[in-house]
Amino acid sequence: MATIIDVAKKAGVSKSTVSRVLTSNGYVSEVSRQKVLLAMEEIGYIPNLLARQLQSGVTKTIGFIAPSYMSALGKFLQVFMENAKNNGYYVNLYLTGGDKQKEIEALNQLKYKQVDGIFILTRTNDWETIKPYSQYGPLATWNRIEEPWIYSSYVDHYEGYLKALNYLYDRGYRKIGHVLGNMENLNTKARLRALTEFHELKQVPLNEEWLIEAAYNKNGGREVAKKWLESLDKPDVFAFYSDQSAAEFISEIELVGFKSPEDIGVLGFDNNEVSELMHISTVDYSLEKQASNSFAYLYNQLNEDQLPFEQLVFELMERKTLK
Amino acid sequence: MATIIDVAKKAGVSKSTVSRVLTSNGYVSEVSRQKVLLAMEEIGYIPNLLARQLQSGVTKTIGFIAPSYMSALGKFLQVFMENAKNNGYYVNLYLTGGDKQKEIEALNQLKYKQVDGIFILTRTNDWETIKPYSQYGPLATWNRIEEPWIYSSYVDHYEGYLKALNYLYDRGYRKIGHVLGNMENLNTKARLRALTEFHELKQVPLNEEWLIEAAYNKNGGREVAKKWLESLDKPDVFAFYSDQSAAEFISEIELVGFKSPEDIGVLGFDNNEVSELMHISTVDYSLEKQASNSFAYLYNQLNEDQLPFEQLVFELMERKTLK
DNA sequence: CTGTTAGCGCGTTCAA
DNA sequence: TTGAACGCGCTAACAG
Numbered sequence: 001m002a003t004i005i006d007v008a009k010k011a012g013v014s015k016s017t018v019s020r021v022l023t024s025n026g027y028v029s030e031v032s033r034q035k036v037l038l039a040m041e042e043i044g045y046i047p048n049l050l051a052r053q054l055q056s057g058v059t060k061t062i063g064f065i066a067p068s069y070m071s072a073l074g075k076f077l078q079v080f081m082e083n084a085k086n087n088g089y090y091v092n093l094y095l096t097g098g099d100k101q102k103e104i105e106a107l108n109q110l111k112y113k114q115v116d117g118i119f120i121l122t123r124t125n126d127w128e129t130i131k132p133y134s135q136y137g138p139l140a141t142w143n144r145i146e147e148p149w150i151y152s153s154y155v156d157h158y159e160g161y162l163k164a165l166n167y168l169y170d171r172g173y174r175k176i177g178h179v180l181g182n183m184e185n186l187n188t189k190a191r192l193r194a195l196t197e198f199h200e201l202k203q204v205p206l207n208e209e210w211l212i213e214a215a216y217n218k219n220g221g222r223e224v225a226k227k228w229l230e231s232l233d234k235p236d237v238f239a240f241y242s243d244q245s246a247a248e249f250i251s252e253i254e255l256v257g258f259k260s261p262e263d264i265g266v267l268g269f270d271n272n273e274v275s276e277l278m279h280i281s282t283v284d285y286s287l288e289k290q291a292s293n294s295f296a297y298l299y300n301q302l303n304e305d306q307l308p309f310e311q312l313v314f315e316l317m318e319r320k321t322l323k
Numbered sequence: 324m325a326t327i328i329d330v331a332k333k334a335g336v337s338k339s340t341v342s343r344v345l346t347s348n349g350y351v352s353e354v355s356r357q358k359v360l361l362a363m364e365e366i367g368y369i370p371n372l373l374a375r376q377l378q379s380g381v382t383k384t385i386g387f388i389a390p391s392y393m394s395a396l397g398k399f400l401q402v403f404m405e406n407a408k409n410n411g412y413y414v415n416l417y418l419t420g421g422d423k424q425k426e427i428e429a430l431n432q433l434k435y436k437q438v439d440g441i442f443i444l445t446r447t448n449d450w451e452t453i454k455p456y457s458q459y460g461p462l463a464t465w466n467r468i469e470e471p472w473i474y475s476s477y478v479d480h481y482e483g484y485l486k487a488l489n490y491l492y493d494r495g496y497r498k499i500g501h502v503l504g505n506m507e508n509l510n511t512k513a514r515l516r517a518l519t520e521f522h523e524l525k526q527v528p529l530n531e532e533w534l535i536e537a538a539y540n541k542n543g544g545r546e547v548a549k550k551w552l553e554s555l556d557k558p559d560v561f562a563f564y565s566d567q568s569a570a571e572f573i574s575e576i577e578l579v580g581f582k583s584p585e586d587i588g589v590l591g592f593d594n595n596e597v598s599e600l601m602h603i604s605t606v607d608y609s610l611e612k613q614a615s616n617s618f619a620y621l622y623n624q625l626n627e628d629q630l631p632f633e634q635l636v637f638e639l640m641e642r643k644t645l646k
Numbered sequence: 647c648t649g650t651t652a653g654c655g656c657g658t659t660c661a662a
Numbered sequence: 663t664t665g666a667a668c669g670c671g672c673t674a675a676c677a678g
Contacts, residue, residue, distance in 0.1 A: 001436070003671055014649045019673060026674090027647050049435050050377045051671035054654050059373070061415075069401050074392030081418050085425070090437075092384075093416040095404045102408065112372045113324070114413075251600045254643075277574045277597060320577075326655055337665045342657055349658085350663050374655035377670050 002045045011039035022047060061090035062298055063115040065106045067098045067122050068218075070244060072272050072287065076121065076142070079291035087299055087307070089116075100125050110136040117298040138301035140294045144186035151297040153290040158190040160314040161239070164267060164283050165198040167316055168237055171323060173265060177210035177235035179224055179245060188213075191241065210235045214245055221248025228264070229256065237265030237322065243275040243282055250278060250321070266321040279320035286312050325366045334362035345370060384413035385621055386438040388429045390421045390445050391541075393567060395595050395610065399444065399465070402614035410622055410630070412439075423448050433459040440621040461624035463617045467509035474620040476613040481513040483637040484562070487590060487606050488521040490639055491560055494646060496588060500533035500558035502547050502568060511536075514564065533558045537568055544571025551587070552579065560588030560645065566598035566605055573601060573644070589644040602643035609635050 004022070008015040013032050020026045021036045028036075039045075053059050062084055066073050081091045092115055094106035103124045109115045110133055117138040123130060127145060134149040144154035168176055178195055180188045199206040212227070214220035221244065228234060228249075240246035246268035250260050260266045260280075268275045268282035275282045289310040296307035327345070331338040336355050343349045344359045351359075362368075376382050385407055389396050404414050415438055417429035426447045432438045433456055440461040446453060450468060457472040467477035491499055501518055503511045522529040535550070537543035544567065551557060551572075563569035569591035573583050583589045583603075591598045591605035598605045612633040619630035 001671095004673095005671080015672080016649060016651095016674085017647090020648090023673075029647060032648080046431075046434050048377075048671050049437050050373060050382070051654090052673080054371075054373045054377050054656090054671080055673050057654075069397035074397070077416075078392050078418055078420070081416070082420070091416060093400075093404070093414060095401055097401070097405065108369075109413075111369050114372050247600050251602065254602060274597065274600060277570050278601060279574065279577060324655095327657095328655080338656080339658080339665060339667095340663090343664090346657070352663060355664085371655050374670090375657080377672090378655080378657050380670075 001048070002043045003048070004045075006043055007036060007039045007045050010043055011035040057113065059090075059114060059116050060088060061092055061115050062295070063092045063094060063106060063109050063118040065094045065096060065103060065118060065120045067096050067124055069095065072242070072244065072270050073121060075272060075287050076291045079288045080119065080295050083292050083295040083299075083307075087295075089295075089299070096124055098124055104129075107133045116302050119294055119298060138298050140297050142290065142294065144190070146186070151294070153294040153297070154187065155285045155290065155312045155314070156190060157187040158194045160269075160283055160285055161191045161194040162198060163314055164239055164269070164316065165195060168239065168265070168267060168322070169198075169202055169204070171265075173237045173322075174204055175207070175210075175235040175237070176204065177207075177212070177228075177238040179212045179214050179221075179238055179240045179249075181214065181241045183213055188241070207233070207235065209233070210238075214241070219248055221245035221250075222252040225249045225252035229253065229258075234264065237267065239267045239269075241269055243268035243270040243272045243280060246280050246282070246321075247274045247278055250280065260321040261323045265323060268321075271315075271317050275317075275319070281319040281322045282317050284315045284317050286310075286315075324371070325368045326371070327368075329366055330359065330362045330368050333366055334358040380436065382413075382437060382439050383411060384415055384438050385618070386415045386417060386429060386432050386441040388417045388419060388426060388441060388443045390419055390447055392418065395565065395567065395593050396444060398595060398610050399614045402611045403442065403618050406615050406618040406622075406630075410618075412618075412622070419447055421447055427452075430456045439625050442617055442621060461621050463620050465613065465617065467513075469509070474617070476617040476620070477510065478608045478613065478635045478637070479513060480510040481517045483592075483606055483608055484514045484517040485521060486637055487562055487592070487639065488518060491562065491588070491590065491645070492521075492525055492527070494588075496560045496645075497527055498530070498533075498558040498560070499527065500530075500535070500551075500561040502535045502537050502544075502561055502563045502572075504537065504564045506536055511564070530556070530558065532556070533561075537564070542571055544568035544573075545575040548572045548575035552576065552581075557587065560590065562590045562592075564592055566591035566593040566595045566603060569603050569605070569644075570597045570601055573603065583644040584646045588646060591644075594638075594640050598640075598642070604642040604645045605640050607638045607640050609633075609638075 004015045004018050008018045017032055018036050020028045021033050084091050096102040110118050120141040123143055131149060140151040142153055145152045180191055182188060212224055214224055246266050250266055266280060268280045271282045271284035289312055293309050296309055300306045327338045327341050331341045340351060340355055341359050343351045344356050407414050419425040433441050443464040446466055454472060463474040465476055468475045503514055505511060535547055537547055569589050573589055589603060591603045594605045594607035612635055616632050619632055623629045
């Protein structure tokens with residue numbers, strides 16, 4: 001592998017001069033400059049980023065931690081990486097499979113100076129065990145959390161969910177079931193606030209039986225479906241905390257001949273690819289912009305120049321799973 | 324940041340000794356060993372991988388190139404990364420968005436010694452422009468290609484497709500439509516061979532109109548649906564080259580009130596998450612094993628010890644889109 | 647404007 | 663069994 005020294009020899013200059021034209025840092029006469037450029041060309045010189053990084057202490061890469069390849073991840077990751085690339089950053093992806101130890105290993109990459117910052121789509125460990133890592137570099141997450149040591153690209157589900165519920169009300173739905181995510185999640189709490197307020201305001205009875213905490217994992221939606229099938233007092237509609245769980249729900253009830261919206265209304269949340277494919281009505285809250293903001297935060301912490309943040313808005317996507 | 328020298332001072336030994344206990348390479352007395360271990364503990368020493376990599380010329384990371392987030396990617400990536408992690412490798416993901424230049428940049432990571440090897444899920448550039456990169460490290464791909472300089476984790480679609488077509492025949496289908504991928508793709512050619520043979524053998528007429536080359540991109544399946552809707556002489560069933568395109572097809576026809584299998588049979592290919600969600604009958608050809616084999620190849624090229632390869636098999640997943 | 651020198655943090659001879 | 667010294671490839675401070 002050709003090094004900077006080979007180029008220097010070939011060009012008949014010192015390696016510092018080569019380094020100067022490489023980084024365009026400092027003065028180099030046009031003559032030497034051309035000689036160096038020519039030599040690099042002839043030798044087919046490629047700078048070794050590793051050496052550069054060791055020297056500068058900066059890797060220009062961001063770690064991206066996710067539990068698994070969920071459908072929401074696709075869109076998010078794509079936008080995140082695009083922003084990264086456009087701003088000269090690489091992305092290291094860590095799929096933990098929900099394994100706490102693996103998440104720790106990924107976080108260690110920050111300690112080990114293998115990445116400059118880390119984005120955690122969805123955490124697996126407690127926040128308390130994650131917190132110490134913030135001393136090694138900037139952290140950001142998709143989870144909703146309000147702490148000074150980590151950025152959260154959250155949108156206030158309170159607003160979005162209230163909007164969604166009012167929408168269901170306007171469409172004539174009165175027996176509304178709610179499928180929520182992890183109860184410790186701040187977004188879940190926000191949704192809880194929203195629905196409580198909604199039921200009081202509209203004087204719509206809230207059936208506790210239809211306030212479900214779905215397992216925040218694969219097939220959580222299918223379990224809700226099973227519960228729904230067995231129940232006697234069925235709601236008219238389910239408002240889900242994610243498109244994925246909504247899709248699983250529909251998939252499961254279709255297995256035994258039920259249909260949405262005929263037998264049960266379904267409203268998702270995310271507007272991801274699956275919901276489009278399956279015609280699931282859902283609420284869009286610009287996942288792309290969240291991804292963009294997440295990277296922007298990390299970038300801004302790491303650099304002098306600042307990337308702008310984008311404003312988030314909710315939008316109801318009318319499709320076919322609501323009457 | 325604590326370095327090996329800080330540890331050495333604290334332990335009252337030289338940095339070489341520290342290095343020795345770190346790499347468990349060479350002789351170290353149990354006494355010094357304990358002193359070093361203790362010092363590392365107290366200081367909270369973390370080795371700098373960058374320096375290590377610069378020294379060894381090895382990064383222990385594999386580049387993973389994909390055009391964009393496709394549903395097949397998820398499963399594949401997950402297994403690939405799991406294998407990588409289990410064998411001490413990291414994975415750098417590059418999403419090119421189908422941009423040739425971006426793919427080149429990703430390939431350059433191999434030249435720049437930022438990754439030890441590269442896996443290309445689906446190429447964007449010509450093979451001819453990719454080939455030169457094989458001199459910098461091992462290459463593998465999911466595309467089907469038979470060249471000595473790159474490993475292809477392909478399965479022979481000929482066999483799988485023939486099996487699928489016979490299955491359709493047995494279920495009573497006679498007017499069979501074929502939706503194929505990129506015609507230059509070797510798998511497509513294999514499928515073409517299979518279907519030609521099938522139609523001759525079974526004496527089933529092959530309607531050229533229903534031999535479709537779907538755009539190998541997003542919404543290719545929707546375009547097939549539009550064509551199907553407008554046509555007069557409709558086939559009884561479509562055999563798709565991927566679950567994704569099959570899903571798009573179904574999604575699109577449902578939009579205007581048609582259903583599978585009532586109005587048209589649908590057979591996918593991949594057995595990915597979407598096909599399960601939408602109950603699409605499909606053929607499984609162990610994507611996981613392909614992913615596993617792909618990593619195994621890369622690993623084996625890079626290391627002395629060898630990982631075993633797994634045998635691939637086709638399996639028909641009966642679901643609900645066939646009568 | 648340019649060359650010399652000193653690191654970045656670590657692994658690895660080579661003597662001792 | 664250990665330490666000194668060198669090198670991985672590059673950047674940056676310093677002197678000229």
